[in-house]
Amino acid sequence: MAAESKPQPKKWIMNAFAMAAPGHLAPGLWKHPQDQARNFDNLEYWLSLAKALEDGQFHGVFLADVLGLYDVYKGPQNKAPALAAAAQFPIFDPFLVISAMASVTKRLSFGITASTTYESPYALARKFSTLDHLTKGRVGWNVVTSYLESAAKSFGLDTQIPHDERYLIAEEFLEVFYKLLEGSWRDDAVVQDKETGQYTVPERVRNINHKGKHFSSVGPNTVHPSVQRTPFIFQAGSSGAGKNFATKHAEAMFLPGMTPEATKKIADSIREQAKVNGRDPSSLKLLAGILVIVDETDEKALQKYHDYLSYADFEGTAALFGGWTGHDLAKFDDDEDFKFSGPGAIQSMVSAWTATVPNSEDIKWTRRRVVQELAISGVCAKAIGGPKTVADQLQRWVDVAGVDGFNLSYAISPGSFEDMVKWLWPELKRRGVFWDGYEFETTRENYLADGKGPRLRSDHPGSRFTWNSDEELE
Amino acid sequence: MAAESKPQPKKWIMNAFAMAAPGHLAPGLWKHPQDQARNFDNLEYWLSLAKALEDGQFHGVFLADVLGLYDVYKGPQNKAPALAAAAQFPIFDPFLVISAMASVTKRLSFGITASTTYESPYALARKFSTLDHLTKGRVGWNVVTSYLESAAKSFGLDTQIPHDERYLIAEEFLEVFYKLLEGSWRDDAVVQDKETGQYTVPERVRNINHKGKHFSSVGPNTVHPSVQRTPFIFQAGSSGAGKNFATKHAEAMFLPGMTPEATKKIADSIREQAKVNGRDPSSLKLLAGILVIVDETDEKALQKYHDYLSYADFEGTAALFGGWTGHDLAKFDDDEDFKFSGPGAIQSMVSAWTATVPNSEDIKWTRRRVVQELAISGVCAKAIGGPKTVADQLQRWVDVAGVDGFNLSYAISPGSFEDMVKWLWPELKRRGVFWDGYEFETTRENYLADGKGPRLRSDHPGSRFTWNSDEELE
Numbered sequence: 001m002a003a004e005s006k007p008q009p010k011k012w013i014m015n016a017f018a019m020a021a022p023g024h025l026a027p028g029l030w031k032h033p034q035d036q037a038r039n040f041d042n043l044e045y046w047l048s049l050a051k052a053l054e055d056g057q058f059h060g061v062f063l064a065d066v067l068g069l070y071d072v073y074k075g076p077q078n079k080a081p082a083l084a085a086a087a088q089f090p091i092f093d094p095f096l097v098i099s100a101m102a103s104v105t106k107r108l109s110f111g112i113t114a115s116t117t118y119e120s121p122y123a124l125a126r127k128f129s130t131l132d133h134l135t136k137g138r139v140g141w142n143v144v145t146s147y148l149e150s151a152a153k154s155f156g157l158d159t160q161i162p163h164d165e166r167y168l169i170a171e172e173f174l175e176v177f178y179k180l181l182e183g184s185w186r187d188d189a190v191v192q193d194k195e196t197g198q199y200t201v202p203e204r205v206r207n208i209n210h211k212g213k214h215f216s217s218v219g220p221n222t223v224h225p226s227v228q229r230t231p232f233i234f235q236a237g238s239s240g241a242g243k244n245f246a247t248k249h250a251e252a253m254f255l256p257g258m259t260p261e262a263t264k265k266i267a268d269s270i271r272e273q274a275k276v277n278g279r280d281p282s283s284l285k286l287l288a289g290i291l292v293i294v295d296e297t298d299e300k301a302l303q304k305y306h307d308y309l310s311y312a313d314f315e316g317t318a319a320l321f322g323g324w325t326g327h328d329l330a331k332f333d334d335d336e337d338f339k340f341s342g343p344g345a346i347q348s349m350v351s352a353w354t355a356t357v358p359n360s361e362d363i364k365w366t367r368r369r370v371v372q373e374l375a376i377s378g379v380c381a382k383a384i385g386g387p388k389t390v391a392d393q394l395q396r397w398v399d400v401a402g403v404d405g406f407n408l409s410y411a412i413s414p415g416s417f418e419d420m421v422k423w424l425w426p427e428l429k430r431r432g433v434f435w436d437g438y439e440f441e442t443t444r445e446n447y448l449a450d451g452k453g454p455r456l457r458s459d460h461p462g463s464r465f466t467w468n469s470d471e472e473l474e
Numbered sequence: 475m476a477a478e479s480k481p482q483p484k485k486w487i488m489n490a491f492a493m494a495a496p497g498h499l500a501p502g503l504w505k506h507p508q509d510q511a512r513n514f515d516n517l518e519y520w521l522s523l524a525k526a527l528e529d530g531q532f533h534g535v536f537l538a539d540v541l542g543l544y545d546v547y548k549g550p551q552n553k554a555p556a557l558a559a560a561a562q563f564p565i566f567d568p569f570l571v572i573s574a575m576a577s578v579t580k581r582l583s584f585g586i587t588a589s590t591t592y593e594s595p596y597a598l599a600r601k602f603s604t605l606d607h608l609t610k611g612r613v614g615w616n617v618v619t620s621y622l623e624s625a626a627k628s629f630g631l632d633t634q635i636p637h638d639e640r641y642l643i644a645e646e647f648l649e650v651f652y653k654l655l656e657g658s659w660r661d662d663a664v665v666q667d668k669e670t671g672q673y674t675v676p677e678r679v680r681n682i683n684h685k686g687k688h689f690s691s692v693g694p695n696t697v698h699p700s701v702q703r704t705p706f707i708f709q710a711g712s713s714g715a716g717k718n719f720a721t722k723h724a725e726a727m728f729l730p731g732m733t734p735e736a737t738k739k740i741a742d743s744i745r746e747q748a749k750v751n752g753r754d755p756s757s758l759k760l761l762a763g764i765l766v767i768v769d770e771t772d773e774k775a776l777q778k779y780h781d782y783l784s785y786a787d788f789e790g791t792a793a794l795f796g797g798w799t800g801h802d803l804a805k806f807d808d809d810e811d812f813k814f815s816g817p818g819a820i821q822s823m824v825s826a827w828t829a830t831v832p833n834s835e836d837i838k839w840t841r842r843r844v845v846q847e848l849a850i851s852g853v854c855a856k857a858i859g860g861p862k863t864v865a866d867q868l869q870r871w872v873d874v875a876g877v878d879g880f881n882l883s884y885a886i887s888p889g890s891f892e893d894m895v896k897w898l899w900p901e902l903k904r905r906g907v908f909w910d911g912y913e914f915e916t917t918r919e920n921y922l923a924d925g926k927g928p929r930l931r932s933d934h935p936g937s938r939f940t941w942n943s944d945e946e947l948e
Binding site: 020022028030031038041042043046047067068069079080081083084085086089090091092093095096097098099100102103104118120122123126127129130131133134135150153154155156190192194197198199200201202203205207215216217218219220222223224226313 | 494496502504505512515516517520521541542543553554555557558559560563564565566567569570571572573574576577578592594596597600601603604605607608609624627628629630664666668671672673674675676677679689690691692693694696697698700787
């Protein structure tokens with residue numbers, strides 16, 4: 001060899017962010033002639049999306065979810081804006097599209113959102129075990145505690161459980177979940193021994209007998225251990241309680257922040273807190289949510305963005321914003337400038353934009369302007385341009401914020417993802433930051449890429465419940 | 475024409491009865507070299523089963539379900555017999571295999587078991603709406619209230635809710651379910667109008683604002699109306715409370731009974747009670763559960779039965795029986811003759827067998843003999859023989875009990891179903907009782923075959939909640 005080879009740059013995790021609804025973060029884009037997501041109620045859409053994403057070697061597709069309507073804007077309890085714009089509504093149960101998508105793919109992972117507030121841990125353990133078997137280890141769980149008042153009221157509550165209490169419930173939920181998935185069947189419980197006639201060795205299955213404040217469950221899990229046992233755990237908590245929870249349990253986190261600099265602060269504090277919680281920070285991958293609009297040139301990409309913007313539904317965007325923040329934009333004057341007044345959440349968003357939007361200081365950040373900025377990308381950053389421009393921007397996120405990859409939302413589906421494959425991937429490959437394709441079969445192995453197999457890492461709190469084959473029987 | 479054609483005989487409903495477990499009613503048969511159901515944890519099994527059943531023109535496949543372990547036998551709370559025999563355990567969430575099966579079929583229906591005791595009506599409405607869209611109207615719901623103590627304890631209850639109270643809860647559950655599926659979206663709510671920018675017309679979606687004793691839910695359903703709206707409703711209640719519930723809500727019922735004569739009594743009383751409940755008895759189809767073992771000749775079929783019996787797991791059978799009846803067979807003496815003593819449930823079963831099993835009167839009905847009779851078929855009847863013998867037996871069920879078809883269980887899967895297609899279907903076609911194949915797309919149309927479309931019939935209690943396009947807005 002002539003010289004030592006340069007160290008390989010880190011390969012990025014590239015995750016497709018979607019939703020089982022007519023649209024996700026870009027209300028109104030269902031009107032775009034090339035959008036297919038409006039056919040979300042047709043199985044063909046999901047089959048072709050799965051195939052396109054695996055052909056494009058996305059790590060996985062991640063399905064966000066909400067359990068009710070966004071009804072804060074022009075509210076309270078006004079369903080009209082979200083309904084008209086199809087702003088994340090109607091919306092399917094995301095679990096139910098997975099086996100079909102799995103049947104036409106071999107390596108693509110599936111992240112599924114499910115709520116610790118409205119699920120039963122026993123039933124949810126069964127769901128994820130079922131899908132982890134059927135996909136041969138290709139599922140992840142995006143743990144959420146849910147934030148829509150409308151969901152609470154449809155699940156029979158008078159009002160939402162308070163935020164921090166939801167996280168206490170989530171904490172116990174996860175404990176029950178791990179006990180069922182990791183601890184109620186020994187790895188070698190199923191033997192299918194035709195000589196002895198034993199399908200399962202009974203002594204290798206045990207009850208969990210959990211009795212806690214919020215849950216009790218005898219167990220065992222109704223399903224034998226799957227390839228990953230516990231699905232790969234995603235989380236996006238950014239509040240105090242949420243961050244503490246996420247840094248314990250998450251194996252990948254979606255980070256908020258409109259700039260690499262803002263996200264760096266969050267990323268640093270997460271890695272710090274992960275250490276406090278006994279985690280190896282390298283086993284907690286950080287993904288920045290971002291909208292990529294890419295084409296052959298900067299000009300074409302910008303044209304594309306403006307084309308998309310012409311289909312955007314600002315009323316629907318305001319409806320989403322109302323649900324996310326609790327702020328009803330209809331309550332502000334048309335000409336109020338959020339640079340100088342308004343709720344802190346909006347002011348800090350605007351202040352982030354002043355750092356990224358050209359001539360932002362000169363812009364009057366009225367509610368209309370705010371909504372326009374949120375349309376298509378929601379509260380995520382945007383990277384719009386030709387391959388080099390977008391690659392440079394993503395590289396800045398990696399360099400400055402230290403993220404491990406991206407959760408890539410769409411303006412139109414699958415068009416936005418296909419554009420990334422066509423225009424962005426070749427540039428990323430040239431730079432050595434795009435992987436060489438699926439090296440492994442399971443979600444955990446493909447996302448963590450540490451060669452340590454499909455099961456929970458030893459620093460993960462779920463791993464202390466694992467009943468391995470070499471451990472003694474009850 | 476020379477003469478008036480004979481009236482066509484009624485076409486039978488032929489439904490495949492299965493379970494997302496290593497076996498359903500025949501514990502131990504997973505050891506049989508031709509059985510594939512033991513690969514239930516592999517998606518390929520479900521894809522090939524779906525294709526085989528649609529090629530064979532079964533009306534549908536019906537997935538039974540339980541939410542816990544059978545632990546009464548040699549108990550209480552003894553998991554060993556069921557685990558070793560894989561007696562309906564491990565078991566998957568049946569919802570999660572459906573979209574994959576739907577993706578490789580066009581007309582086959584899917585009956586899914588779900589419990590009104592452990593589900594939320596809001597979440598369940600969403601699940602069935604999702605699947606009814608994805609399958610284009612090919613799903614049914616087998617409404618159960620669940621009977622396993624072990625399930626109750628894993629869902630956080632100290633003990634099961636009493637039987638009749640479970641049915642009161644189920645009654646309100648169905649009301650909420652209908653309100654969500656039939657009443658919260660007007661048929662013409664989704665317009666996808668690119669001119670006005672409306673995906674959904676907001677005035678055509680309304681809350682249900684249900685406040686009852688057991689449930690409250692604001693709504694609306696998170697999913698727009700699907701082809702059938704309400705899934706086709708199956709039920710199997712045979713108790714007093716169960717029968718009252720079923721004759722109101724069911725569109726097809728699975729009937730117990732080991733002989734056509736015993737089932738006739740049940741069928742007659744069901745049709746009677748259906749009338750009392752305001753139902754048109756012809757819109758409530760009755761299916762007898764039966765195990766068919768068929769081959770070229772009677773002798774070969776009997777040989778096959780004995781071959782299967784040699785793989786049967788009697789301990790697993792006793793475990794199932796314990797869960798179904800609450801009776802622990804281990805508590806009886808080896809030589810006790812259930813013709814003369816023992817619990818009523820067992821005695822009446824034995825008395826049914828004396829009518830069907832050759833020389834039954836001379837048999838000492840010990841627990842071993844009882845279990846042997848239950849092995850492979852469970853508490854369903856058996857039809858074993860060549861094509862003519864089996865067809866004659868089924869014809870007797872239709873003639874005597876007046877059933878509309880059969881819920882056909884398997885000894886081995888898909889082998890038992892393939893045998894029916896190969897040996898039995900030609901004979902049934904000759905007799906004019908096998909349909910000419912799928913005339914319609916939806917479950918309701920194929921099962922009711924009354925030409926009245928995919929929605930609930932007007933005599934059905936759910937139909938009063940339906941919000942049709944010609945009805946006024948809120």
